[in-house]
Amino acid sequence: MSGGEVAGLVVAVFWAVLVTLLCVVLVRLAGALRQATVLVAAVTERTVPLLDEAAETLRAANDQLVRVDAITADVQDAAANAHALSSTMAATLGGPLVKLSAFSYGVRSAVARQRAAGNPERLLPQQTERELIARMVKAEVRAATAKRGIFARLLTKRG
Numbered sequence: 001m002s003g004g005e006v007a008g009l010v011v012a013v014f015w016a017v018l019v020t021l022l023c024v025v026l027v028r029l030a031g032a033l034r035q036a037t038v039l040v041a042a043v044t045e046r047t048v049p050l051l052d053e054a055a056e057t058l059r060a061a062n063d064q065l066v067r068v069d070a071i072t073a074d075v076q077d078a079a080a081n082a083h084a085l086s087s088t089m090a091a092t093l094g095g096p097l098v099k100l101s102a103f104s105y106g107v108r109s110a111v112a113r114q115r116a117a118g119n120p121e122r123l124l125p126q127q128t129e130r131e132l133i134a135r136m137v138k139a140e141v142r143a144a145t146a147k148r149g150i151f152a153r154l155l156t157k158r159g
Contacts, residue, residue: 001009
């Protein structure tokens with residue numbers, strides 16, 4: 001064997017090993033591609049019904065939102081009507097009620113002042129406890145002074 005024949009033999013063995021390795025890689029790649037195809041098919045089988053269910057759920061939610069929008073609009077109309085009714089009632093009855101209340105307050109105040117004119121112990125409207133006590137003390141001082149004045153006059157007249 002000459003050097004050229006040995007070199008050709010080495011190159012032929014190298015090519016045979018290389019081709020064998022490439023065949024093993026291609027066989028494994030083909031198996032991986034088959035498994036990937038099976039996996040994609042299984043995912044597709046499961047995903048399509050899930051997407052259909054999600055679309056159905058979305059449609060149902062959209063229908064419910066339409067109903068909620070209608071209910072919200074009705075409630076908003078009812079609130080506006082209630083506001084208008086309360087404004088109308090306040091405008092219609094508010095003025096006369098305020099006048100009636102002021103008149104009744106004035107009558108009560110006047111009656112209370114007339115009743116309390118001769119009776120200082122009686123509490124007048126808008127009168128605090130301090131004012132009531134001061135009024136009672138003044139009335140007692142006046143009463144005590146008036147008695148002394150009478151006794152003083154009597155004593156003075158006798159003497």
